[in-house]
Amino acid sequence: MAAQATKKCANAACSCIPPEKDKYCCAHCEGVANKIEIMCTCGHPSCGMGATTHS
């Protein structure tokens, strides 16, 4: 099994650790999988900015 050592969310902008069975830490990251996020807005406190609106 040549899995990557670092097991983080498959959203490149996200640094959260997903559940073992999931590639994404949450539905948010799965939802933005087709886009490139500059910074993750999943809202997890461990993930930088959180979900503050950027209006």
Ligand SMILES: [Zn+2]
């Ligand atoms: Zn995140």
Ligand SMILES: [Zn+2]
């Ligand atoms: Zn994530």
